[in-house]
Amino acid sequence: MLVHTNVDSIIQQTAPLRQAYTIKGVLLGVIDSGIELNHPDFQDSTGKTRILYIWDQNQAFNPAQQALTYNYGIEWDSAAINSRISTHDDKANEFGHGSNVTGAAAASNGLASGQFRGVAPEVNIITVATDFSKVNWLQTVAEAVDYIFKKADTLGMPCVINASVGTYVGSHDGKDIAARIIAGLINQKSGRSFVCANGNAGSQKFHLQQAPINDTAFTWFESTPSQWSGLGGLYYEVWSDTADFQNLQFSIGADKVINGAYSFKGRTNFSGIQNRLNTVYYDTLRDQQGIRLAAIQTYAEQNQGRYKLEIAIINPDSAQFLFRFETKGTGKVDIYSSNSFFGHSNMISSNLPNPQQFPPIQNYVKPDSMQTMVSSFTCSPSVISVGNHYNRRLYTDVTRTVRNMGVTPGQISINSSLGPNRLGDLKPDVSSAGDFMFSSGRIATIRSLLNSSPEKISTDTLHWRNGGTSMASPTVAGMVALYLQMCPNATQSQIIADLNSSAKKDQFTGTQTNFTYGNGKADGFNFLKRKTFLPSLAAILPNLCMGDSLPLSLSPTYTSYLWNTGDTVSSILATQSNNYYATVENQFGCKATTDTLNLLFNALPIKPTIARSGNTLSISGNGFYQWYYNNTRIMGATNASFLAQASGNYYCSLTDNNGCSINSDTVNIIITELEEATLQSLSVQPNPSNGIILVKTNNNVQIERIELFNVAGKLVWNEKIQQSGQQFSLNLSLIIKGIYFLKAYSSKGTIQKKLLIE
Secondary structure, eight states: OTTTTTOHHHHTTOTTOOSOOOOTTOEEEEEESOOOTTOGGGBOTTSOBOEEEEEETTSOOOGGGOBTTBOSSEEEEHHHHHTTOOOOOOOGGGTTHHHHHHHHHHOOSSTTTSSOOOSSTTOEEEEEEOOTTOTTHHHHHHHHHHHHHHHHHHHTOOEEEEEOOOOSOSOSSSOSHHHHHHHHHHTTSSSEEEEEEOOSOTTOOOEEEEOOEEEEEEEEEEOBTTHHHHTOEEEEEEEEEHHHHTTEEEEEEEEEEETTEEEEEEEOOOBOSGGGBTSOEEEEEEOTTOOEEEEEEEEEEEETTEEEEEEEEESOSOTTEEEEEEEEEEOOEEEEOOHHHHSSOOBOOSSOOOTTTOGGGGGBOOOBSTTOSOOGGGGOTTSEEEEEEOOOSEEEOTTSOEEEOOOOTTSBOTTSOOOOOTTOOOOSSEEEEOSSEEEEOOHHHHHHTTTTOGGGBOTTSSEEEEOSHHHHHHHHHHHHHHHHHHOTTOOHHHHHHHHHHHOBOOTTTOSSOBTTTBTOBOOHHHHHHTTOOOOEEEOOOOOEETTOOEEEEEESOOSEEEETTSOOSSEEEEOSSEEEOEEEEOTTOOEEEOOOEEEOEEOOOOOOOEEEETTEEEEOSSSEEEEEETTEEOTTOOSSEEEOOSSEEEEEEEEOTTSOEEEOOOEEEOOOHHHHHHHTTEEEESSSBSSEEEEEEOTTOOEEEEEEEETTSOEEEEEEOOSOSSEEEEEOTTSOSEEEEEEEEETTEEEEEEEEEO
């Protein structure tokens, strides 16, 4: 089952899933026959029960153990279960059905024998043991739903309910009061979901739809001898939307069958439904000679935009009659009738005469197996109904005998009920693995059947073979529990949308939705994948240095944020070396964690110092240099030394290989008047020059050495003056054209001149 439902990919944490999902913070409610309290599958690793509450609706009411405000049954909590004072037992006459169902969704991770695991192995469990004998059983189901959801609210947990129970009787449109109450409870708030079995009547033909178009259609119903306390007769219900019955008329007729010969005997007058509303209407079916054939009673009522017409024939005059239900005009009616499923009358679908034997047969409408799903809440668009496809063909039983079920895994079970509901809504929503599955069993039942039915017992003698949509449904409920762990605020409509859109289509399902598989096969991994997301941790990552601050921001917008720094805002400033990540939550309560950003803030280089020689400034330290004058960057001044040309404040920034920078202290340079006067004692001509210049001095200034600096302060030429005197020439024609500073060293000091070489 875990493979067919792709839950194994969840277990393996296949990308993009980023964590294990075991559902400790989610509640699974199961409405069924009960649960085996002592089964290891429903205990934790310490042997304590995972069942938080049981409301056993079958036991006599005890005010001291009242389930909320309901005055029937009793409630047991986990303390009573752990102390073994609870008297609850999964129903023996149901063969531990509730335990089977719960196991498929929630069997612990191999704690029983190391072999069996449900979809949600650590989910919290709450059980309602339903009493199928209650007169208004559907009302008790609605009350069970209310009870479970209120317990979930008290516990502060999201909750999914599985109901692998139901009745085939009813309108099959989800408009009955119990279905509407359940839908209202589901949609009352987020974090609630409801999953149910679609039914196991896919091979049965108990649905009939007559939709004549200005012609007469008829179908035969047979009298059942056991009907009406042995008097024999018929009973069935006709359902229709009010608009579909407005232009239809109906009658009840009879045909006699003797030795394969059919003959029409008579019919009641055709009538509309309006004159049958809210009253028991008595009519007599007579043959064409006026002889009484049967007494007929009808009753009709209108509710929720639909009609329900009940038809009863008690103690007909002959067992040789087949009774017609006939319609004419335009419109549509649906009938659900079966003696074995409802105690109603069977419709004739086989061994019909041919037109030569009985010409009216050309207007005959056969019953079909469509709309054979369970009625009431199963038909509601607000619930998830599940069909059943084969899970496995071969297995080994307790006797080590290999059993061959003769089926094709992945193919729909022949018994899986078909949709749609009466209104044409798609049902089932999805199908899932059901036939055949070993699941947690009622221990006493297993032990009693070890000899008589070993083919149904697993090798560990703790698990029981079961199947049907009853077992398919809880696999989907388990998936929803996983989904609610991921997104605890998800609504049922969002859950349904993601479940349906993620369903798998294959060679069995076909490419289109249909009334057999629904939207396809439930795929747990792709279902959860719909809600996985990776929030983007937006940041431009330069080389970082101590003292820097890096903005880290998350996108898009989420409802809540939690950084590993403890911050709860969308953006933070990173100021130190660390691993940074954040967990966010969206509007559905879905949480996701960003990738981790490993930030390293590099140490700053050692602070450099400036040495001064005259107006030449030199910096210590290795790296990349940049000089500044009065806090303004000097273009091109990137050498370790710099010639100051004007009075002011100078400092140098040293950058290491990591891109980290530190500034030296500031040095104030003052160009003195004496220096200015000395500058006047030097003449450089011509200026601008083509590179051949004449240098003259006066005031007996003797030049000893000449240096030439570019505007970046880089030394590009130097020459020691060998000749004596106060006048000499320099050939600078090989120097690149530009602006330079000529520095002349003399016996009386240093002289500087600006020089333009063209």
